[in-house]
Amino acid sequence: MNCHQEETTISxxxxxxxxxxxxxxxxxxxxxxxxxxxxxxxxxxxxxxxxDLLQARIDVKGETIEFVDxxxxxxxxxxxxxxxxxxxxxxxxSLNLLIIIxxxxxxxHQIRLALQAKKLGxxxxxxxxxxxxxxxxxxxxxxxxxxxxxxxxxxxASAKYGKGFYxxxxxxxxxxEKNININTKIINxxxxxxxxxxxERLIVSPQEIEETLSEIVVMPSQFFKSLxxxxxxxxxxxxxxxxxxxxxxxxxxxxxxxVGLPSQDxxxxxxxxxxxxxxxxxxxxxxxxxxxFVINGVWNGFATVASFVPLIVLFFIVMAILEDSGYLSRAxxxxxALMGKMGLDGRSFVLQMMGFGCNVPALMGTRIMRSKALxxxxxxxxxxxxxxxxxxxxxxxxxxxFRNTQGATVLFSLYILSFLxxxxxxxxxxxxxxxxxxxxxxxxxxxxxTLKQVMMRGWGEMMHFLQRASGFIxxxxxxxxxxxxxxxxxxxxxxxxxxxxxxxSPIMKxxxxxxxxxxxxxxGFIAKEVVxxxxxVIYAMNMTEVSEYIGxxxxxxxxxxxxxxxxxxxxxxxxxxxxxxxxxxxxxxxxSLVFSFIFAWVVSFIFYQSASFLMGLK
Numbered sequence: 001m002n003c004h005q006e007e008t009t010i011s012x013x014x015x016x017x018x019x020x021x022x023x024x025x026x027x028x029x030x031x032x033x034x035x036x037x038x039x040x041x042x043x044x045x046x047x048x049x050x051x052d053l054l055q056a057r058i059d060v061k062g063e064t065i066e067f068v069d070x071x072x073x074x075x076x077x078x079x080x081x082x083x084x085x086x087x088x089x090x091x092x093x094s095l096n097l098l099i100i101i102x103x104x105x106x107x108x109h110q111i112r113l114a115l116q117a118k119k120l121g122x123x124x125x126x127x128x129x130x131x132x133x134x135x136x137x138x139x140x141x142x143x144x145x146x147x148x149x150x151x152x153x154x155x156x157a158s159a160k161y162g163k164g165f166y167x168x169x170x171x172x173x174x175x176x177e178k179n180i181n182i183n184t185k186i187i188n189x190x191x192x193x194x195x196x197x198x199x200e201r202l203i204v205s206p207q208e209i210e211e212t213l214s215e216i217v218v219m220p221s222q223f224f225k226s227l228x229x230x231x232x233x234x235x236x237x238x239x240x241x242x243x244x245x246x247x248x249x250x251x252x253x254x255x256x257x258x259v260g261l262p263s264q265d266x267x268x269x270x271x272x273x274x275x276x277x278x279x280x281x282x283x284x285x286x287x288x289x290x291x292x293f294v295i296n297g298v299w300n301g302f303a304t305v306a307s308f309v310p311l312i313v314l315f316f317i318v319m320a321i322l323e324d325s326g327y328l329s330r331a332x333x334x335x336x337a338l339m340g341k342m343g344l345d346g347r348s349f350v351l352q353m354m355g356f357g358c359n360v361p362a363l364m365g366t367r368i369m370r371s372k373a374l375x376x377x378x379x380x381x382x383x384x385x386x387x388x389x390x391x392x393x394x395x396x397x398x399x400x401x402f403r404n405t406q407g408a409t410v411l412f413s414l415y416i417l418s419f420l421x422x423x424x425x426x427x428x429x430x431x432x433x434x435x436x437x438x439x440x441x442x443x444x445x446x447x448x449x450t451l452k453q454v455m456m457r458g459w460g461e462m463m464h465f466l467q468r469a470s471g472f473i474x475x476x477x478x479x480x481x482x483x484x485x486x487x488x489x490x491x492x493x494x495x496x497x498x499x500x501x502x503x504x505s506p507i508m509k510x511x512x513x514x515x516x517x518x519x520x521x522x523x524g525f526i527a528k529e530v531v532x533x534x535x536x537v538i539y540a541m542n543m544t545e546v547s548e549y550i551g552x553x554x555x556x557x558x559x560x561x562x563x564x565x566x567x568x569x570x571x572x573x574x575x576x577x578x579x580x581x582x583x584x585x586x587x588x589x590x591x592s593l594v595f596s597f598i599f600a601w602v603v604s605f606i607f608y609q610s611a612s613f614l615m616g617l618k
Contacts, residue, residue, distance in 0.1 A: 018066045019067045019096060021033050027110070028160060036067055054069040055067060070085070076113065077116070082367045085367075100124050103129060115150070125155070126147075128143070130158060249412070257395070257407050263311060263314075267310065275299060297482075297537060301474070303536075312392070315357075317454050317458040321449055325446055330443060341427075343430025344430075348381060348426075352418075352419070353385075358389075360575055364578065366382075374433070385422070393529075393563070394567075400546075418567060476533065479523065497538065501519045512557060513561065513562050525573060527573065528566070557612055561604045565601070565604040567600070568596060569597050569601075576592075
């Protein structure tokens, strides 16, 4: 997907027709949006809207139609940031059609959105998604009668498999052709809407919901023991539900270690072949200093990071299965009681799990929280998540300093440490960020993700990873090369980089980190992938040689202390920028930066000094 920023104005909006997608979280709204728009989506910047919205413009019968994917919300009358974004959008911008995506299996809970849209007089098409699941669970819906009561077209569909999509799409086009002049009407109405009038229109009583669904929707009997219920009785058991969850995550890291790590050998063969047969012959006529820059400053760093591509793809495939199956929502339910003692809730746990992929989308996910205190405290804990960038660093260091049979266990221990750090920091700060917001969670039925969905997730993350490798990571490695090769003819600790490492030595030596590894951590502030990419540049060796050198010269205690510090210290530049954009506070952003550094140093110090004492190294 090619993403770019585009400023949208009222004048632009009168020239094209606009369709907005509305729905609750986990209803398949984004999947339906992707089917509608293909690969034409981009990130749009809307004046007066605090967050960017995904949008796409496609040609339909020679006419440009703009589709906008609104944030998932539970109520048009809500108070969370995402709900306010949707309210502002509907009040401020013109609209030709609203596509409301509802989960057919939970229509009795979600029909409120459709009724609110009806009261506002917004033209809409209702898509009852997950129709295949509804049929499986015994949900029966007479869509023609429902359409009559809502005064809107209603379609059963499965965005996941594409069933019913064609007929829904045709009706969307038909509605757009009917509503040629509705733009001006909506704009004029929106200017007249006052807050009290808006809220009065959005009041939907339980009686209205019952009257709308009465005799046309049959929900499964409460005594119906579905497969989901049977599985939940086991996986959500109050005694062994949590142990089963952590056992499952341990097996995930076993898979990543035992399958992902050997795949690096194949990538190393490829990169070595390219270096020997293509890159070196091309640069051979160039001066020696330029050859050194190309090989050690650019290529070795990139090749090291690229070797982790199979591991990253595997990790995200597994995480996609866990997320799309509905199990992560169960993890939030299981952890809610414990998280409550830390001033958080189950959503905080899910967002921390999302942070295992990348901290950035997890930070953006805090918008679903209405309480600013809960959002900020959750943001602080997310930065401790063992993201995929840190995963690369840990795999490299652990493989070099621990026996192969210990690798998966050591890696899993860092995963546990990321949770403990999040819980501990939240407990320390919960009185500063007091939360009184109740936690409400709907558990979706278990689903089997399609092979296409899982592979597309892995492919997308791989492409995102390679884009970062060609940007921040290459830049970081180039900067490291200059620091470790200047002044000319200087070597080792006499270079600018060596001097910087020695300057920071009084801080890093008590936690067992030498000047060379310190330099790698300094550039890890740009992006955590730069840490592992910088090591071949710093040591002027290829990846295999660096691994052997670290294995011979760095103790396992120092290596583990290095991993602890890398896990907990200041987040990368992109994460920090996102944290500021979400919190809208420089004071909080700086506090997060300083707190995470001090917290990382203290934990690493306690571990290194205690382990060194116990091992008799002092």
